[in-house]
Amino acid sequence: xxxxxxxxxxxxxxxxxxxxxxxxxxxxxxxxxxxxxxxxxxxxxxxxxxxxxxxxxxxxxxxxxxxxxxxxxxxxxxxxxxxxxxxxxxxxxxxxxxxxxxxxxxxxxxxxxxxxxxxxxxxxxxxxxxxxxxxxxxxxxxxxxxxxxxxxxxxxxxxxxxxxxxxxxxxxxxxxxxxxxxxxxxxxxxxxxxxxxxxxxxxxxxxxxxxxxxxxx
Amino acid sequence: xxxxxxxxxxxxxxxxxxxxxxxxxxxxxxxxxxxxxxxxxxxxxxxxxxxxxxxxxxxxxxxxxxxxxxxxxxxxxxxxxxxxxxxxxxxxxxxxxxxxxxxxxxxxxxxxxxxxxxxxxxxxxxxxxxxxxxxxxxxxxxxxxxxxxxxxxxxxxxxxxxxxxxxxxxxxxxxxxxxxxxxxxxxxxxxxxxxxxxxxxxxxxxxxxxxxxxxxxxxxxxxxxxxxxxxxxxxxxxxxxxxxxxxxxxxxxxxxxxxxxxxxxxxxxxxxxxxxxxxxxxxxxxxxxxxxxxxxxxxxxxxxxxxxxxxxxxxxxxxxxxxxxxxxxxxxxxxxxxxxxxxxxxxxxxxxxxxxxxxxxxxxxxxxxxxxxxxxxxxxxxxxxxxxxxxxxxxxxxxxxxxxxxxxxxxxxxxxxxxxxxxxxxxxxxxxxxxxxxxxxxxxxxxxxxxxxxxxx
Numbered sequence: 001x002x003x004x005x006x007x008x009x010x011x012x013x014x015x016x017x018x019x020x021x022x023x024x025x026x027x028x029x030x031x032x033x034x035x036x037x038x039x040x041x042x043x044x045x046x047x048x049x050x051x052x053x054x055x056x057x058x059x060x061x062x063x064x065x066x067x068x069x070x071x072x073x074x075x076x077x078x079x080x081x082x083x084x085x086x087x088x089x090x091x092x093x094x095x096x097x098x099x100x101x102x103x104x105x106x107x108x109x110x111x112x113x114x115x116x117x118x119x120x121x122x123x124x125x126x127x128x129x130x131x132x133x134x135x136x137x138x139x140x141x142x143x144x145x146x147x148x149x150x151x152x153x154x155x156x157x158x159x160x161x162x163x164x165x166x167x168x169x170x171x172x173x174x175x176x177x178x179x180x181x182x183x184x185x186x187x188x189x190x191x192x193x194x195x196x197x198x199x200x201x202x203x204x205x206x207x208x209x210x211x212x213x214x215x216x217x
Numbered sequence: 218x219x220x221x222x223x224x225x226x227x228x229x230x231x232x233x234x235x236x237x238x239x240x241x242x243x244x245x246x247x248x249x250x251x252x253x254x255x256x257x258x259x260x261x262x263x264x265x266x267x268x269x270x271x272x273x274x275x276x277x278x279x280x281x282x283x284x285x286x287x288x289x290x291x292x293x294x295x296x297x298x299x300x301x302x303x304x305x306x307x308x309x310x311x312x313x314x315x316x317x318x319x320x321x322x323x324x325x326x327x328x329x330x331x332x333x334x335x336x337x338x339x340x341x342x343x344x345x346x347x348x349x350x351x352x353x354x355x356x357x358x359x360x361x362x363x364x365x366x367x368x369x370x371x372x373x374x375x376x377x378x379x380x381x382x383x384x385x386x387x388x389x390x391x392x393x394x395x396x397x398x399x400x401x402x403x404x405x406x407x408x409x410x411x412x413x414x415x416x417x418x419x420x421x422x423x424x425x426x427x428x429x430x431x432x433x434x435x436x437x438x439x440x441x442x443x444x445x446x447x448x449x450x451x452x453x454x455x456x457x458x459x460x461x462x463x464x465x466x467x468x469x470x471x472x473x474x475x476x477x478x479x480x481x482x483x484x485x486x487x488x489x490x491x492x493x494x495x496x497x498x499x500x501x502x503x504x505x506x507x508x509x510x511x512x513x514x515x516x517x518x519x520x521x522x523x524x525x526x527x528x529x530x531x532x533x534x535x536x537x538x539x540x541x542x543x544x545x546x547x548x549x550x551x552x553x554x555x556x557x558x559x560x561x562x563x564x565x566x567x568x569x570x571x572x573x574x575x576x577x578x579x580x581x582x583x584x585x586x587x588x589x590x591x592x593x594x595x596x597x598x599x600x601x602x603x604x605x606x607x608x609x610x611x612x613x614x615x616x617x618x619x620x621x622x623x624x625x626x627x628x629x630x631x632x633x634x635x636x637x638x639x640x641x642x643x644x645x646x647x648x649x650x651x652x653x654x655x656x657x658x659x660x661x662x663x664x665x666x667x668x669x670x671x672x673x674x
Contacts, residue, residue, distance in 0.1 A: 006561075010507055013565055026320040026343055030405055030424040031455045031474055031514075032570060038510040039564070046507070 004054075007047035014040045237583075237597070237604075237656065238672040239619045241612055242296040245272075245282070246665035248610070258661040260648055264328040264336065267652040270298055270659055271338060272666055273323025277307040279340055279393075281351065282666075293616060296657040296670035302351055304393040307342040319344050325410050327419070329432075337396070339419060343406040346421055348397035348432065356384040402428050402438045409459045415466040422459035427471060429483075441489045442471060442481065457572075458518045465524065472529060476500075476513035478538065496527075496538050498545045508560040508569060516572035521581040522653070528584055530575040533557060535586050535596065550596040550603065553588050555626040555637045568642050578651045587646025590635065591662050592622055608646065608660045608667040618672055 014036050021032060247256060255276025262271050270282040283301035285294070310319040320343055329337040335352040360382040363371055405423035412419045420441070421428050427442035442459075446452055454475040462468035467483045479492035500509065512532035520527045526547075529536050533554060536546035552573075556563060563569040568589070575586040587593045588605075596603045605622045612619060625634040648661040656671035 007507075010561070010564070017567075025318050026322075026406065027315070027317040030452075031457065034452060034455055034474060035511045035514065035570065039507055042507045042510070 004050045007043040010043040239669045240672050241617045242668040242670050244613050244665050244667050252664045256664040259322050260326050261650045261659050261661050262326045263650050263652055265330050267654050271326045273326050275322040277321030279304055279306045292673040296668050302391040302393050306340045327410050327412050339410050341407050341410050344403055346399040347395050349393050350396045351393045354390045357387045358382045359385050397435050399435050411460040413461045413466050414464055422456050424455040427459050457515050463520050463524045472515035472518040474514040494543050496543045511569050517574040521577050523581055528575050530573050530586055535575055552594050574648050576649055576651045579653050585649050587649055589642050589645050590640040591644040593646045593660055608662050
């Protein structure tokens with residue numbers, strides 16, 4: 001259970017780091033974003049595998065657990081079992097990846113109008129109801145950063161920053177396994193939004209929505 | 218050299234300091250504790266003779282120190298370095314197309330071997346590489362016909378006689394001028410540059426690509442490695458460092474965030490996406506944690522001077538690889554293994570992303586790298602000894618011998634030991650350099666440069 005809490009905490013810390021790295025001088029650092037996403041993936045896999053192993057004893061939709069605010073620097077080493085479960089959940093992630101790539105081959109008109117049946121191919125676990133693995137408090141911001149700071153100037157973002165931004169957003173979506181029913185988390189819609197106005201302000205807006213989704217006001 | 222057996226070194230010392238003792242020589246930089254961000258040192262590099270020592274900082278400046286010539290042959294004072302030249306290499310830029318600020322921080326400096334009276338170095342920020350010429354001027358012409366001494370032009374009608382201008386001595390002036398600007402070749406952030414042994418080409422590497430340049434040609438570069446996936450969402454690793462082999466002009470290596478090193482031969486094909494050798498050590502499953510991927514990311518790769526080995530630095534260790542053996546390193550040295558249980562805190566305070574560099578001594582017998590609390594570590598490969606030393610103002614009396622430091626990992630703390638929880642993680646040594654021919658080292662703390670030399674008996 002401590003592993004579970006630790007995984008949630010690390011996920012929350014990672015997401016706020018990703019959010020804060022948007023406003024770093026010099027732009028999004030690809031290496032750092034990649035490492036953050038790998039940590040989030042590990043934390044998510046461990047969280048889900050420990051949830052699955054606890055599944056029979058849990059209620060249908062567990063209420064949000066209050067976060068353990070006492071910070072413990074010691075990380076309890078995950079048991080060897082999550083390793084094999086991570087492998088299986090990784091293949092599940094890759095399957096959902098390839099499902100999403102199937103979406104990308106659709107024509108542009110279909111992207112916004114995917115039927116709920118197709119959308120339900122996305123992996124839904126207990127996390128689909130509400131992101132209960134995330135703590136019940138506002139994301140911690142770096143000192144001096146405003147929550148709704150807009151980027152320095154809004155111009156078109158060409159391919160590389162687009163790719164970095166897409167990549168970051170995609171990872172967050174995969175990690176949260178959010179169903180698109182109440183919020184438009186459909187990756188195709190988001191990609192379209194990114195590529196057309198092509199502003200980093202757009203990515204900022206989406207991350208703000210993501211944060212507010214995680215921590216409803 | 219060493220056998221191919223895998224040796225794992227611990228930090229226990231049989232005799233502190235080993236055979237070599239180090240003395241303080243100089244410290245450069247501001248004394249006050251309030252560090253201006255622009256003064257943070259971001260790279261340190263000796264030139265090929267060791268006579269010049271260059272530093273780059275976050276403010277885009279390069280400062281070059283020169284070894285004091287008069288003292289070169291006096292053993293105790295041979296490591297006296299004085300400021301030789303200071304210039305602004307890179308300025309902050311704004312990329313209007315990408316709506317991105319480009320930092321002026323100097324990521325790397327590499328010296329070119331000296332060919333004539335002038336010195337040349339390459340300096341790079343995230344996007345642009347510049348070739349700088351540093352030349353001395355100690356004479357100036359005097360006696361122009363058409364100009365007065367103060368530069369005003371004379372009326373030609375007033376000239377009645379001609380004279381030949383002569384060169385007269387003047388105070389030494391060191392001038393730095395940008396000779397080439399290599400721009401617009403990198404979409405991602407440049408992490409390495411490396412001059413080829415052919416003295417005509419060099420490589421530059423960013424997160425996903427390695428480019429080959431000719432030193433004379435600025436408007437064209439050749440892409441020799443490209444690991445960008447067709448779909449960026451499939452990205453799993455990035456390039457973290459790259460270097461040319463010191464003698465074989467066709468060979469280079471690049472390291473990745475996954476802890477692998479690829480050796481490529483440019484004779485095989487124009488695009489070196491397919492490696493000739495892949496160096497990778499299987500992960501120890503008992504060390505698996507949330508942060509395994511981060512700590513296995515290689516932050517620096519350096520060939521040995523003799524070209525037979527290469528060294529890699531990841532977050533917790535230094536590994537020496539034999540170029541003929543891809544399956545595992547021949548030596549592994551733990552830099553600060555006591556941090557393995559603190560990875561979660563180090564992740565939260567961002568220290569886990571710190572990129573430490575490493576360096577070889579001139580004869581490849583000792584390697585050095587930095588750590589936290591202004592500690593730096595040396596590993597003597599031949600004598601199987603290691604030492605932990607500290608760069609601090611408290612130990613900066615002239616020729617003061619550095620006392621070896623020890624970190625207490627648990628249980629009772631002995632006198633003079635420091636416990637892990639007392640370490641100052643804001644004081645980190647990321648950049649170190651070793652004189653190519655002598656036992657003189659340059660160690661950069663946040664905004665100070667310390668120069669140490671070995672003790673002369």
